[in-house]
Amino acid sequence: MALETKKGRTIGAAAKAAGLGVETIRFYERKGLIVQPPKHGGFRTYSDNDIKQLRFIRKAKTLGFTLDAIKSLLALESGTEESNAVIHAKSEETIREIQQKIAELEQMLASLQKFSTSCAHGKKTSAKHCGLLECFEKDWDCC
Incomplete structure (x- = not known):
C-alpha cells in the first residue's frame, strides 16, 4: 500500500x-x-x-549514463566549478560510448540487410543448401 x-x-x-x-x-x-x-x-x-x-x-x-557515473554525478550536487568539469567529462564520456554503440548498431544493420538480400532471398531454397555457416564466414557474400 x-x-x-x-x-x-x-x-x-x-x-x-x-x-x-x-x-x-x-x-x-x-x-x-x-x-x-x-x-x-x-x-x-x-x-x-x-x-x-x-x-x-x-x-x-x-x-545512457552508467550507475557508477550517476553515483558520481549525484555526489557533485554542490555545484562547484570542479563539479561542473566532472559533469562535463562524464557527459562527454557517455556521448563517446553512445556514439560507439550507434556505430556498432549501424554495422549490425548493414550486415543484416546484406544477409536479408543475399542469403535470405538468394537463389538457393534453404539455409542447408545455402551453407549458412560458410556465408557467415564470408560476410554473407556467397548465396
Whole structure:
C-alpha cells in the first residue's frame, strides 16, 4: 500500500512518484545511489529530495549514463566549478560510448540487410543448401 505522511512517502508511494519499481529503489539503495531513509512510524519514508534523486537516476539512465557515473554525478550536487568539469567529462564520456554503440548498431544493420538480400532471398531454397555457416564466414557474400 502506497502511503504519504507528513514526514514523506513510503517506498510504494515514492516508486510511483518517481516512475520506478519498489525493487528498483531497493537496488539503488544497495548500490549506494541513494541513502536508505530513516523509519517513521514503522515505515521508511522518502522525502521530496529523495524523489528528485530517483527521477534524476531514471532520466540519467535513459540518457545512457552508467550507475557508477550517476553515483558520481549525484555526489557533485554542490555545484562547484570542479563539479561542473566532472559533469562535463562524464557527459562527454557517455556521448563517446553512445556514439560507439550507434556505430556498432549501424554495422549490425548493414550486415543484416546484406544477409536479408543475399542469403535470405538468394537463389538457393534453404539455409542447408545455402551453407549458412560458410556465408557467415564470408560476410554473407556467397548465396
